[in-house]
Amino acid sequence: MKKIISALRVHGKAHAHRLPGRSVWLLALAVFLTSVTIAAIIPRDNDTPPANALIPSTPPQTVQLGETPISPATASIEGTPADTQTVRETPDREHWTEVTIRKGDTVSDVLNRNGHDSGMIYRLIQSNPEARTFRQLLPGQTLRLRSGTDGTLQELVYETGPGEAFHLVRHDGHFELTKELRTFETRVAHVTGTIESSLFEDGQDAGLSDNMIMKLVEIFGWDIDFALDLRRGDSFSVIHEEKFWRGQKVMDGDILAAEFVNQGRTFRAIAFRDANGYTSYYAPDGASVRRAFLRTPVEFSRISSRFTNSRYHPILKTRRAHKGVDYAAPTGTPVRSTASGRVLSIGWGGGYGKRIVIRHNATYSTVYAHLSRFRDGLRVGSFVDQGQTIGYVGATGLASGPHLHYEFQVNGVHRNPLTFKFAGGGKIAPQNRDEFARLAGDWSARLDVIGHGTRVAASRQAGNPL
Known part of the structure; x- marks a missing residue:
């Protein structure tokens, strides 16, 4: 704008002797209209938020779920001098912090680690039934904290899913609890x-x-x-x-x-x-x-030993039948049930090490052996869904390395799970x-x-x- 005005001024001086009085006024009017036009077309801030910014709903579809008043004592931050000058908060000077929830974390843990007083938030969560979501934080999810220019907590956001978030926002002396739903x-x-x-x-x-x-x-x-x-x-x-x-x-x-x-x-x-x-x-x-059955109980593993009537056993140093299929995989790899059924037995099985036997119906049953551990809460009589994790790959029992030994039985007879023809669904x-x-x-x-x-x-x- 300054360059345009300067250019016009130079132009006016160079040709002043040819401009009558009316032309000077017309030139002034042109400068004014040009400045107004340029101001109107100057681009505004892009609607796209920064990469690390919290993306709000537009307009936010929220439901106010509750509030709690903030007492003057709890509204201040511990260690802040009483005579510190309060700076007016503006959105561009506020600070967002994103925290990944750890196993066993509570909201109070997260706030305390980040230097915020957790007392008033704790009281709201305990007193408002609608805030129960904040009582059961899931590891791996995120909490977003917005701090004002004086360091006080202004907003707490818990994103429970890609399309859902809960907000605790400081407003007029209290915290408001809202639920935000995003339509993608x-x-x-x-x-x-x-x-x-x-x-x-x-x-x-x-x-x-x-x-x-x-x-x-x-x-x-x-x-x-x-x-x-x-x-x-x-x-x-x-x-x-x-x-x-x-x-x-x-x-x-x-x-x-x-x-x-x-x-x-x-x-x-x-x-x-x-x-x-x-x-x-x-x-x-x-x-x-x-x-009726999944083709493999361990995803993305490799077969280290197949179903055969004669195989050299690496530990027993003798040839014997191998009535199952071995899937080599790192220790701790999840093992899934190949079909729905009930746990017939679970525990130590001699050379099988830690073993699970699942009965799927009167005809079919499967065996999962050499496990490092079982899924928590699994016991005899437990029902498992097809594809559900039941244990984890290990090397217990007579095993030379970590792998899953998998057996498939039809009416008590071992069958090759790699070649057995299953009915459709x-x-x-x-x-x-x-x-x-x-x-x-x-x-x-x-x-x-x-x-x-x-x-x-x-x-x-x-x-x-x-």
């Missing part, structure tokens, strides 16, 4: 990739998050043993939701449709949400992708068939398009071991 914008994205080294590495390179990769394993884990069956040149295509908040991605949503080409075989899964909002996955013909409900057929047609057409390139690459490299 949902977008649909797709990712394709080819297996070169491992699903995790190649999935990440293609743009899949770890959580999305695990979802993909859960969907296709009924047909593909990701520890045994993967080959270089296998390919995957995923159509999924992404959740956005004010233009920024905050989380992944559900997988809507997916394809996995494994050793030349193509598997597809289409998501369907029922009337209760529960999402299940089906093949395009309406058959459930779920099976049923079909989609009759009342949903027409709607699902429409969805399956739409998503299958999109998978045909986005997966074409990866399928061509897969056909060239199919069968190559990793």
Whole structure:
């Protein structure tokens, strides 16, 4: 602006002898209008908050849940001189601190560690039933603290999930408790990739998050043993939701449709949400992708010993039958039940070390041995869901290294879990068939398009071991 005015002044002096009185007034008017116009078009602050700033709702969808008055004694910070000059608080001078919750943490612990008095917050949490969320902090989640220019706590935010947060805000001599609900914008994205080294590495390179990769394993884990069956040149295509908040991605949503080409075989899964909002996955013909048993009890492990009638035992130094499959994995790796059932026995099993036997029905039972420890609270008679963690990989009993020994029994007879043919998991409900057929047609057409390139690459490299 100063340069424009200066230029106009120079211009005016150079040609003053040619400007009559009216022209001088017109020039002055032009300068005034130019300054007004430039002021109007100067860009305002960007609506996008800084990377580390707390992102509020716009407008905030909040529900006031309660308040508590702040006494003058508790409103001051211990150690602050009484005669310290109070500085007027402005939003740009306030300070946000983000704290990751540790195991066993309470709100008082977090506040005390960060130099804040916790007394009044503690009284509010104990006296207001709506504040019970603050009594059960979950490790790994975050608390955000906003301090004023004088260091006093102005706001405490507990984000219980990507779309939900609880606020304790200082306002007019008391703290108000509100719950904030965010409505995300949902977008649909797709990712394709080819297996070169491992699903995790190649999935990440293609743009899949770890959580999305695990979802993909859960969907296709009924047909593909990701520890045994993967080959270089296998390919995957995923159509999924992404959740956005004010233009920024905050989380992944559900997988809507997916394809996995494994050793030349193509598997597809289409998501369907029922009337209760529960999402299940089906093949395009309406058959459930779920099976009675998972293919493997340990995700992303490797097979160190297979089912055989004669194997040299590394500890006993003799040949004997090996009536199960060994999955080598680091100590502490979670072990999951391959099907729902009840714990038949749990404890020490001689050469098996720490062992769990699960009875799934009158026909099937499974054995999990050499565990380092059991899941807390698990006992004889406990019911476990399919895929639920029941213990952790170890090397107890007659084991030369950390691994899981897994047995599969049919009517008391040991069978090879890698080759046993399991029945399917049923079909989609009759009342949903027409709607699902429409969805399956739409998503299958999109998978045909986005997966074409990866399928061509897969056909060239199919069968190559990793």
